Amino acid sequence: MKLSEIVKTLNLEICCGNCEVDVRYGCVGDLLSEVMAHAKSDSIWVTVQSHVNIIAVSVITGIRAIVLCNAHSFSNETIEKAKAEGVCLLRTDKSPFEIVGRLYGMGIEP
Numbered sequence: 001m002k003l004s005e006i007v008k009t010l011n012l013e014i015c016c017g018n019c020e021v022d023v024r025y026g027c028v029g030d031l032l033s034e035v036m037a038h039a040k041s042d043s044i045w046v047t048v049q050s051h052v053n054i055i056a057v058s059v060i061t062g063i064r065a066i067v068l069c070n071a072h073s074f075s076n077e078t079i080e081k082a083k084a085e086g087v088c089l090l091r092t093d094k095s096p097f098e099i100v101g102r103l104y105g106m107g108i109e110p
Contacts (some may be wrong), residue, residue, distance in 0.1 A: 001107065002037045003088060004043065004064050008090065010102055012067060016079050017088025026108040028100045032057050039063055046096050050074045055081040064088060069096045088100065 004019040006012070010086055024086060025043040029035045032053060041062030047054065050072055058066060065088035068074060074082075081091045092099060104110070 003044070006103070006106065006108075007090060009106065010094075010099065012090040012092050014090055015053075015068075015074055015089040016083050017065065018086070019065075019088055021088070023064050024109060025110060026100065026103045027063070028096055036061060044108065046099050046103070048072055050078055050097065052078045052081050055085055055087055056076065058082075058087045059085050067089055067092060067099055069094060069099055 001023055003023050004020050007019050023042055023044045027035055027039040027043050028046040030047050031047050035059050037086040039061040043063045044065045045063045046067045048070055050068055054066055068091040071093040081108060
């Protein structure tokens with residue numbers, strides 16, 4: 001599924017990145033080591049983490065996009081690193097629980 005379709009359906013705010021990429025899987029979590037151990041390539045990651053290290057985790061695992069929930073914001077440092085690495089950053093005021101449920105309902109695989 002195109003990330004742009006997810007962005008539109010879930011009314012996500014685009015902070016940076018290309019939304020015309022394919023996303024097949026999803027992951028949720030705030031512990032970086034857990035995400036590194038379990039995330040699949042071509043995933044969308046739902047989290048409340050916004051530290052710059054989330055970009056390194058995304059690059060290592062092949063995560064295409066990160067959704068920051070609960071109305072949190074990314075720092076300028078995180079946004080600039082995401083731009084440099086080609087990671088799409090999205091945000092929402094919705095909870096991780098709601099976003100993950102809706103992604104699953106859209107056919108995004110765990």
